[in-house]
Amino acid sequence: MGEIKLMKGNEVLAEAAIRCGCDGYFGYPITPQSEVMETLMVREPWKETGMVVLQAESEVASINMVYGAAATGKKVMTSSSSPGISLMAEGISYLAGAELPCLLVNVQRGGPGLGTIQPSQADYFQAVKGGGHGDYKLIVLAPSSVQEMNDFVDLGFELAFKYRNPAMILADGAIGQMMEKVELADYKPRWTKEEVAEKNGDWATTGKPASRKKNVITSLEMASNDMEVRNINLQAKYRKMEEEDVRYEAIQCDDAEFILVAFGTAARVCQKAVEVAREKGLKVGLLRPVTLFPFPKKIIKELARKTAGFLSVEMSAGQMVEDIKLAVYDAGSNARVDHFGRMGGIIPTPTEVVEALEDKFSWELSYGVKRSY
Amino acid sequence: MELKEVTKTEGTMDIQDILKPENLVYQKTKLLTDTPMHYCPGCSHGVVHKILAELIDEMGIQERSVGVAPVGCAVFAYNYIDIDWQEAAHGRAPAVATGIARVNPDAFVFTYQGDGDLASIGAAEIMHACNRGENILVVFINNGIYGMTGGQMAPTTLEGMVTATTPYGRNTDLNGYPMRITNLIAQLPGTSYVTRQAVHTAGGVRKCKRALKKAIQNVLDKKGTSFVEVVSTCNSGWKLSPVAANKWMEENMIPYYPLGDMKDSVKGEHSEN
Known part of the structure; x- marks a missing residue:
């Protein structure tokens, strides 16, 4: 039995990230999910596990920080709420196109536009159908309790790395703000340099030793035949998710x-x-x-x-x-x-x-x- | 450079002598791949790529290097230098580099960006990365034009300069003023070394290499952001021959974008200029 606490959904996201061996969080404040970064900054995980926490200048920047860090084979994440996710749409498309594993969290609020800070589920299409440009899919997990906010952080990373694909926790303002009893996970250490190399060394930009070819992370193909092959491979991956990971x-x-x-x-x-x-x-x-x-x-x-x-x-x-x-x-x-x-x-x-x-x-x-x- | 003694008939070498490894005076650095470059003849990109490849090799940091390629003509930089690379979205390279450097503090991370990428669509990302003092190198190619998309106006396009989107010349009432973004960058306390160079002459290439070497060393020493602007030619975009483009750059670009160091200190200190 893990440690039991009474916590807010947003606080639990932060705690679960630290405990599951996350390497970095990049975010920008937005209601109703600001407690995620606030909790991390109070916890100072860089002193405890070495996890990096950085407040970016915008959601555009934070999603691209996730891109850069994820492309080195590390476990990194961001969180935001609806208007912020819209700003991230470009970066999410690039992450999906370059097949980078990472965890995204959308604590949804009402829209469209500036909308409201109250809970909503109106970003279903954005999360499930793409949101950014091109034919891509995210793995989307929908928690309905604070306990699942905890559990889906680890599960999200697991699925993201299984498929080399971004995973999103699609929560809403109610789940983010409400307090419930939660059983926290036990601490898992962050991956060592050797573990990153072993798990992700065939694609991650960890620095090129003389012994291997250079790794390049990109979503660009100039020849349409090559680009179609990329798309066919992506679609095959999405079909595999449908076969193996429906919950x-x-x-x-x-x-x-x-x-x-x-x-x-x-x-x-x-x-x-x-x-x-x-x-x-x-x-x-x-x-x-x-x-x-x-x-x-x-x-x-x-x-x-x-x-x-x-x-x-x-x-x-x-x-x-x-x-x-x-x-x-x-x-x-x-x-x-x-x-x-x-x-x-x-x-x-x-x-x-x-x-x-x-x-x-x-x-x-x-x-x-x-x-x- | 050490000159080799000639042992044959005085003053002559046959082809076999010339090919001997001990008579080698210059070779392409092994970090530059054999992929034919797509750059136009006369373009500055190739020279700057060569300098970077040489320095990464000479400084022994290939295994620590991660480059971030931009959107623009240098989008394929990853095909030419034999290190790990990431391709960033347009303008976002400094944020991508931040992510890499933060979770890999021992890596040598650099972005390679053009004027549209860095000074227009990515203006926020470059300002904030430099302001945070990220331990990264920024290589900024300023040729006053969007090369890849077909020669449109950039923030650095000179007043009166003809481009595809300023067919009657850049009009400051309509388009604002050419931006000296490097001067703004030098004001930020997060930067350590900020300089403006050019590679249109042999002397310029040597100076630029010295500047880039110092910039890389600063990053390795964790002194903050190093920023190297290279005033460059785009003879295709400017519709000039390579030689005429060099001359035009000297007469028009360099007076507005004067060469030299703007800041040489460590993170946390304000620039004097």
């Missing part, structure tokens, strides 16, 4: 006639909504995608064959709902997919979710569930 949680889905699909804070609300609905006699389950990319298509396809409808509950105008529809379409199912969301930084209540379910699926509820398989 989700299915709650009371076995006998469910309606499935709520929600991640992060919205999933917490939906967990209560399932209880409220079941008290009313409605057979409702919850599917919580933990990886937003790779998206849990297979389980949705399976559920689509025995479920009347899916309600995507999001703190946005409806983004993940499109991926659910694609999966249900692929399954050849007649299950209906609808969306309920609140925007502008508002968290829906469980009662609102159940009312929305009753409203949007009133036909099925009045005339009986038409099995779609």
